[in-house]
Amino acid sequence: MTMTMTDTTDSGEPGxxxxxxxxxxxxxxxxxxEVENLPHLVARLQLVRSAGAFELELILMDDDSRxxxxxxxxxxxxxWVRLVTRKVNRGLSYAVLDGLKLSTRDLLVVMDADLSHPPEKIPEMLAAVLNGADVAVGSRFAEGGTTADDWGLFRWLNSRVATLLAFPLTSVSDPMSGFFAMRRSTFMSGQDFNPVGYKILxxxxxxxxxKLVVDVPIHFDNRRYGESKLSFREQxxxxxxxxxxxxxxxxxxxHLVQFLLVGVSGLAINLLALTALLAAGFPEKTAIAGAIVISMLWNFFLNRRFSFSYARExxxxxxxxxxVAACSIGAIVNYFTTVSLWNIIHYKQLAAIVGVLAGTFFNFAANRFVIFRIKHIKA
Ligand SMILES: Nc1nc2c(ncn2[C@@H]2O[C@H](COP(=O)(O)OP(=O)(O)OP(=O)(O)O)[C@@H](O)[C@H]2O)c(=O)[nH]1
Ligand SMILES: [Mg+2]
Structure with a gap:
């Protein structure tokens, strides 16, 4: 049912x-x-093509493999197969972004060359997109998804932890997947692409x-030929x-969550330092003061490096x-809040907790909006 005609106006390739x-x-x-994998990849994609449900082209974004x-x-x-040799701005994520930008078609699919991702699943993923999904993800971890048997515990755990860390961003079951589909219009609506490392999805x-990210369960095979480029550095x-x-x-x-995490780590450092100083034979008052100074320094450097890293220059x-001033005023806010609630709240510990919260939020606000205020964002 496919009619073709010669046209050089709207396609990326003349012809x-x-x-x-x-x-x-x-x-x-x-x-x-990936030269060893390419003939197999092309052959399997050709089968998907010849089923005729989609008019499919393949763009290989090769970082000058030679x-x-x-x-x-x-x-x-x-x-229908094109290879683009890239010599600048190398790296997987930018190769993918550049390839997506080259397309002039309705729908986009991204996958690896190493035959880990079954091309036969592409129609199902595209159907999900045509049915309203913003993104369809070939997932190893959705119900029905599987991985090759010899996945060791470490690789499995690694993947699960990575998924868990991404959970507040998206509920997709396999955020590390390199196999996904979307409309080109969805891609074109994206802004500020600035990926680090491997995980472009x-x-x-x-x-x-x-908004609507749909899982399509896949069997994830181990790569057949060639070497993995995924290193610890990438993690x-x-x-x-x-x-x-x-x-x-x-x-x-x-920024608040990072600030609070730093605060919790600072508490641990305070207790560790106190224990160490007491064990080293320092007088109690010196040990207490020393632990406070050490944990304050710790908090300052971590907040400067992480929570408010945009203001590092x-x-x-x-x-x-x-x-130090904000911490001191925060302590005073804590004190007066607790004191003023003392006779109102029956449980004194609750008054103290509200005091700590008030002091912490004051501290955060002073740091975020005054001391480390944003002049120009640099994420
Ligand atoms: N253009 C380009 N492609 C890359 C680069 N690094 C990896 N790739 C390709 O990206 C895909 C995924 O890389 P893999 O090495 O398979 O990474 P992985 O799938 O996480 O790891 P394994 O499958 O275990 O090897 C493959 O098709 C690679 O050829 C790169 O720097 N530039
Ligand atoms: Mg792979």
């Missing part, structure tokens, strides 16, 4: 563009040293403000990326003086 009754799709695949990938694609002589879900980048996305999505709330001396 034939489909004017068809079926939706048009671009499959974007980032590649780096492993024969470009020659192989040229030798295929398949007009989360970036797209948040920055395209996707650290993932945490860094999550932090950026939290700040993007939750703004001041994310400004004078550390001024910030430190401001921080």
């Amino acid at each position: 034939t563009t489909a004017i068809s009754s079926v939706p048009t799709v671009t499959v974007v695949v980032p590649t780096y040293h 492993d024969g990938s470009a020659e192989l694609v040229a030798s295929l002589g398949a007009p 989360l970036e797209l879900i948040i920055k395209c403000r996707s 650290l980048r993932y945490v860094q990326h999550l932090r950026r996305l939290y700040i993007y999505k939750y703004g001041t709330w994310s 400004r004078s550390i001396v001024k910030q430190f003086i401001g921080f």
Whole structure:
């Protein structure tokens, strides 16, 4: 039922563009040293294509692998397969973003080249998108999804922890997935793309403000050929990326959560320091004062590095003086709040808790809006 005609106006590639009754799709695949996998990937995608439900093209975004990938694609002589050699701004996430920008089609799919992701699932994912999903995610962890048997405990745990950390951002069951589909219009609505590391799906879900994210269970196979490019460094980048996305999505709330987490860690440091100083034989009052100073320094440096990292370029001396002043005034706010509630509230501990909360919020507000105020955002 597909009619094709020659057209050079609306397609990314000169040649034939489909004017068809079926939706048009671009499959974007980032590649780096995947020459052994490419023939298999193309063959399996060809089967999906020939089912005829979608007009499908494949764009391989290759970071100049020089492993024969470009020659192989040229030798295929398949007009629906294109390889783009990238020499600048390398990296998986930018390869994907650039590939998505090249498409002129209705629907977009992103997947790996290593045959971990079953191309046969693409129609189901596209159907979910056509039925209203903003993003359809090929998920290993949704009901019915599976992974290769030899996934060790570490890899499994790693994936689960990563999913849990992303939960406040999106409830998708497999946020680390590299296999997903969306409309091009959804992608085009996204702004401020600024991914760190490997996990472009989360970036797209948040920055395209996707609401309905649908899981499509998949069997995730181990890569057949070639080597994994996923390193421990990438895992650290993932945490860094999550932090950026939290700040993007939750703004001041994310600063507050970081501030509170630093506060809790400061309490632990205070107790540790106190124990250590007492054990070292310091007099009690010196130990108490020493523990306070150590935990205050700890809190200051962590808040400057994380909670209010956008203000790192400004004078550390001024910030430190401001921080100590805010802590002291916070303590006074705590004191007067507790005292004024003392006779009103029956449980004195409750009065003290409200005092601590009032002091903490004062402290946060003073830090966030005065000492570490935003001049220009740099997430
Ligand atoms: N263009 C480009 N593609 C990359 C880069 N790093 C990885 N890729 C591709 O991105 C996809 C995912 O990379 P993988 O190494 O399979 O990472 P993974 O799936 O997390 O790990 P394994 O499947 O266990 O190897 C593959 O198609 C890679 O070829 C890169 O720097 N640039
Ligand atoms: Mg892979």
